[in-house]
Amino acid sequence: MNLRAQRRFETQRAIQAHAVRLFTERGYDATTVAGVAEAAGVSPMTVYRHFPTKEDLVLVDQHSELVAERVAASPPGQPLAHRIGTALVESASALTGDSQEQFLLARLELMISTPALRARHLDNHYALQQAIVTALGDDATDPFLAKATASACLAVMHTALVRWAEEDGRPHLPDLIAGALAAAFGDPTPPR
Structure with a gap:
């Protein structure tokens, strides 16, 4: 895996980890993509670039x-x-x-x-x-x-x-x- 791919993978894993934590703590429906982005320290657009749908945050x-x-x-x-x-x-x-x-x-x-x-x-x-x-x-x-x-x-x-x-x-x-x-x-x- 090249450096760019490694960074992409690490960003995805970090976003997904924050999403799963928030979904577990607050509930899936009560957690927004904007909330996930804030917790992960990225923009909502970055979240959508890696995970096109909210469901993908758990399933990908x-x-x-x-x-x-x-x-x-x-x-x-x-x-x-x-x-x-x-x-x-x-x-x-x-x-x-x-x-x-x-x-x-x-x-x-x-x-x-x-x-x-x-x-x-x-x-x-x-x-x-x-x-x-x-x-x-x-x-x-x-x-x-x-x-x-x-x-x-x-x-x-x-x-x-x-x-x-x-x-x-x-x-x-x-x-x-x-x-x-x-x-x-x-x-x-x-x-x-």
Whole structure:
């Protein structure tokens, strides 16, 4: 990542961290983009440059790219559920490292409790499904089966994420996702 991209990323993370904190403290509907900008020490225009909508302040992340990269790097020829499940577990490991777990938990709790965010989350879910199918490449010889498998894996992951939030982040998230995938698919991911 070059210096400019690094600064952009750091600015996005700072804005998003202030937004999530304010949404948690004051409520999503009671917090304005102008309030987020003020807390982050930037202009409202800077916030909109990085996050075109208020919902994006919670929902925008690198998860789709991370999962797609891991799916694309997985060995072809394995069962689709195994490739996708392994990518989801590995991505969860990457996202919960480096003290990011509490931030991820706060974002997830906001997504679960805020109707406008739940609706947008479904859009992100569909985009992630498409990214996974694209990353499968030639292994997605039957696009319908690839989409169905990706959707099923994502539904299982969503169920694990909700459980993780309900238990206030106490279970180890990658293990929770791996266990849920194993229950649904008969162990599509390697043991952790």
